[in-house]
Amino acid sequence: MSFPWANHYAPKHPLMRWLDEKLPLPRLVYNAVGAGYPVPRNLNYFWNFGVLSGAALGIQLITGIILAMHYAANGLVAFDSVEHIMRDVNSGWMLRYAHANGASFFFIVVYLHIFRGLYYGSYKAPREMVWLLGLVIFLLMMATAFMGYVLPWGQMSFWGAKVITGLFGAIPVVGGPIQTWLLGGFAPDNAALNRFFSLHYLLPFVIAAVIILHIWALHIPGSNNPTGVDVKGPQDTVPFHPYYTAKDGFGLGVFLLLYCGMLFFAPNYMGHPDNYIAANPLSTPAHIVPEWYFWPFYAILRAFTFDIWFIPAKLLGVIAMFASILLLFFLPWLDKSPVRSGNYRPAFKKFFVLLVIDVLILGYCGGAPAEEPYVMISQLAAAYYFAHFLIILPIVSKLEKPLPLPNSITEAVLAKSGQA
Amino acid sequence: MATLEHSETPGEVAGDGVRRRDFINIAAVSFAGVGAATVLLPLINQMNPSADVLALASIEVDLAAIKEGQAIKTIFRKQPLFVRHLTAAEIAAADKVDAASLRDPQTLEQRTLAGKKQWLITMGVCTHLGCVPLGAGEGEVKGEFGGYFCPCHGSHYDTAARIRKGPAPKNLEVPVYKFASDTVVQVG
Amino acid sequence: MVRLIAFLAGLGFVGILLYSLIMGAVSFVSEPPAKTVEHEFHLHPKELHLASDGPLGKFDRQQLQRGFQVYKEVCAACHSLHQVAFRDFKDLGFSEAEVKAIAKGWATETPSVNPETGEPATRKSTPADKIPSPYANEVAARAANNNALPPDLSLMSKARHDGGAYIYSLLTGYTDQAGFKNHAGQELLKEFPDAKTPDGLHFNPYFANLNIAMPPPLAADGQVTYADGTVATKDQMAKDVSAFLVWSAEPKLEARHQTGVAVMIFLLIATVLAWFSYRNIWAGIKH
Structure with a gap:
């Protein structure tokens, strides 16, 4: 956007011209992730992980919305409703494993994205705001993931909720009341489960909004690159589309291969067996x-x-x-x-x-x-x-x-x- | 994907051969498109009834306790099901009517199983707008024709649960059922 | 300014951590943590190979039916299986009529209400019902079992590390505590004379704390009589019921494996195509 040699959106079809006048959405896409965004030509594969993070969020949103159609956020039935999804809902087992493993893969790609930024100095001027917004996304992800893990209402869900809200109890004087307020009770129960479900559904959309800001902030200075040297002219860049869409397409294929390998052949590898035991407030797992x-x-x-x-x-x-x-x-x-x-x-x-x-x-x-x-x-x-x-x-x-x-x-x- | 803007890019691709090699881009995008479309199938199919719902799509009703002149309301596929043991008088009343003159012409024979004319099994869902008609319960209004009466918009059904008066377009629906034994009916 | 504050904060954190480390190390050396009997004598599960293992694994239906028989005749007296419905047994290779008969003849009936009086009652189960629990509630279950709660078995093979192998090992792992030695050759009661299994519990080195409330459920060979003629040794019964519980925890395993193979083949081709497309588009551009 800020490069004078960027391609300009020039719709040829009259319908597209008409749309561009009324609602320039195609123009926005063109300039954001299309041929209108010049990107350094020397990006390596570590630059794939931004797009992959977006793909992972997409997978989580779609599978999550579907799971919410079948899940019941009530302590009496939450655990059984997850098993209902696993056993009775058409393809439910696939959707639930896709969501559970999707969370792990979301973090894998985001961690790689963060370490890429750390190594190549992507947090430095003029991209501080990109970095700060990225950290906000990371914090929101952590909150979302934590609350999502509570929803199946297994032993680890329950005790995880208890331990993590217990952290707030460490704050002097107000800690105890804050913990009680967070849980809506004295221990995790229906009130906590319901509010965690509500927020777990809300926060991903907030994440999506902050991602838009993150990309917006990125487009002002443009993408960093493995040399860290500023872009000097048109010879230094290629348009995002088709060059990086093609590269990201390949990256997405590799990502999906690993993700689906896990989903279909080792879906519980990254989970904990104790979460297949229904929540029991009277018995703590041996090691939380x-x-x-x-x-x-x-x-x-x-x-x-x-x-x-x-x-x-x-x-x-x-x-x-x-x-x-x-x-x-x-x-x-x-x-x-x-x-x-x-x-x-x-x-x-x-x-x-x-x-x-x-x-x-x-x-x-x-x-x-x-x-x-x-x-x-x-x-x-x-x-x-x-x-x-x-x-x-x-x-x-x-x-x-x-x-x-x-x-x-x-x-x-x-x-x-x-x-x- | 097919439209490469070569004029805009550094390191120009050699002029000839480009079109032929575009095939791979089209193939990749089409292949991905097929995959995305296939993924849609389970995402759509998950909204269909789940296995536990389907397991209740067929029920058994024990008729032994229903005396002549009595009816019971039970639940079939989460909707009311009327099972009525008709009296001889009710059968006669239903048979007396000329079916051809009715809005939804059907005889009692067509609405019951052969040799089991006294067992009238219908959905308890008014064909007008889906209210539950009265007449199956003890002491409920049975309407002008002695069958069922829907209080929502005043549809009257006769002793064969055929629509006789009011806005409903059709007779009460007869579900698929069969006699598993003399006293047990399997509905659905 | 930011860096000065950061420097001081950093020194603070590092200082506290190193202080904790030194104090921890000192106490670790001066009073090393006592070894626990669980740590020294707990055994990892034995190996168990099932037809459902591996990325292409399928259930052995004959074995599942045998395992189901063991569950029904041995385990079901105390352990519920409440995530599983009778209709699910069609997966084991039973016909619709057989499933109906199994539901109807199940030793425990499904709780219901007497239609005349409203009193709690029971009725015969139908294929749509979940397997009824042998006890009305947790209190009843504990009261009947010396205050130990027999856990639900539906998800047991996913709720323990090493799933099926754990169940198999546990069922065949009961042994005499006297004279029990670990791999290092230490004798349990010599090393930990206080760890004698209390009355009412049973020594089992595959159980997390070595002492389990459940008495050995598979007491003798031939405890069940298999319809398919397989000899019902204790080992065979343990294997079969483990296979059955692997199924009960993950009944969609076969669909998962089959879908997975198709998806992986598709993705492999798609990724190769995407790679060629990527190389094609980037051809001639140095990067």
Whole structure:
């Protein structure tokens, strides 16, 4: 949009011209994800994950709306209504497995999308707003996923709801009343289940709205690219359509292959067996874990085992867990290096690899039982997580001597193909 | 997909051979389209009755307890079903009418099973706008013709549940049923 | 300014975490956590191979019918199967008439209401009914079982790690606690003299806490008589009922496998086409 050489929408058919005058929706699409959006020509496969996230949201919306036609949000029948979907509703088993595994795959592609942004400096000026809106989407996704996991009303649903709302109970003075208010009672029950269902249905549409803002904000500076160098001219870009629609089409095929492989051949692999036991307020599962995509944060929560002065460990854990996400909002101002792409930042690159390993370790520990050595490992890993963003990154961005940048995207592309 | 804007792009594609190779783009898009259309089938079919609903699409009614002159209201496919044990007088009243003169011409024979003329089994759904007619319950108004009476808009049905007066266009519907034994009817 | 605050906050978090780590490590070394008997002596399920395993797996209907017989004659006395309806048994290869007869002849009748008095009553089941629970409610179930609740079995094979193999192992895993050794050769009662199985419970190393309230349900070979002539050893009955419970938890497994294969083939072709299309469109553009 902001590139003067972008293709201009010029409908040929009279009907399209008429529509363009009355409601320029095709023009909007053309400029947003059509031939009217010039995109750097050198994007690699990591740039597929934005579109894939959108596809995953689409799958979740469609399957979710359908599941809501058969699901009953009442503690007495919720569990049985899910089994009704699995056994009696036509293709119900497929729709429910598609939704349950769809949530996992949504997080997989979004995590890859986020780490792509972290490595290639997509959070830096002039794309701070894209990054901030992306984080808002991520927070909304987490809330939606958590509430969705409560709906089947199995053991993990119930105890997950109890534990997570219990986090709010850690807030001094007002914590208890807030927890009661969130649940509409003293423990998760019909009131909680019904409001979680209502919000679980609402939030995906809010996510879709914020995604529109996210894309809008992206189109003002245009897409980042693996060199991190600004687009200099028409030779640096290709139109989104057909070039990136074709590439995303291929990416979507690969995504669907993996997703359907899981859906049809290992649909419960990423779930927890305890959620096939109906909720029982009188019996806690031996070891409560959230869904895998929350494990890194769950590990940070559990890493705080000692009270510090007057602050109880529980509150520290809650603060740290929220801080671990909130600190990402400040990232554009913590990393002051003028170079975006990690490819040209030797020290940053090393620490980035460490961060990826660190988050994987945190994830592993979050899924493991709360016993040694996992607690100690997660303490170390959580310490690195905070140190990476709050201490190392600002220092590295100041001290590091970046490699020489290419003058333009085209130069980088030609240099690469010259080597090959 | 087929319209590549080569003039706009860097690294121009060689002029000849492009059209032929467009085939692969068309094939890919068409193939994906077929897939998307196939996915629609289960998404639409999920709204059809589920297995537990279909399992109740056929019911058995025990007639043993229904005395002559009595009727019962039961539920068939979530709608009222009237099972009526006609008296000899009611049968005679129904047979006396010239079927050809009726709005929906049918004889009692056509509306019951052979040899089981005394068992009148109909849906309890008025053919006008779907209200439940009176007359099956003990002490309910049976209308001017001694059969059923729909209070919504005043449709009168006779002892063969045929429409005789009022706005309803058709006789009360007779569902598919058969006698599983002398006293048990399987409806649906 | 942002970076200064971040730096201090970062130091704070790191400091607290490292402090916790050191304190944890010190206490870990000075008083190592006691080993638990579950940790040392719990056994992982034995291997169980069923026809329904794998991406192309299908149920062995003969085995499902045998397993159903074991459930009906042994398990159903205490365990409900309330997600399953009689009509579902058509999946096991029973005819409509057989399903009707099974429903009608089921030992427990379906709860209903006496049409004359309104008193609670029971009636014969129909194929549309779910399998009636052997107990009226949880209190009755506990009262009849020494305060232990026999769990519903509908989803048992999905509600435990290793599903069918777990059920098979549990059913065949009852053993004498005296002299029981783990893989390391340690003897349970020597290592944990206090862990003796209490009265009323039964030692079973495949059960999470090693002591299960259920007495060995498959007590002797030949406990059921199979119609198809298969010899009803304890092992065979355990396998069969495990297969049946894999079915009861996932009755749509075959449809899932078949649809899955078709979908994967379609997607594979579509992805290959998409790849060629992508290469075609990008032909000649360096990137």
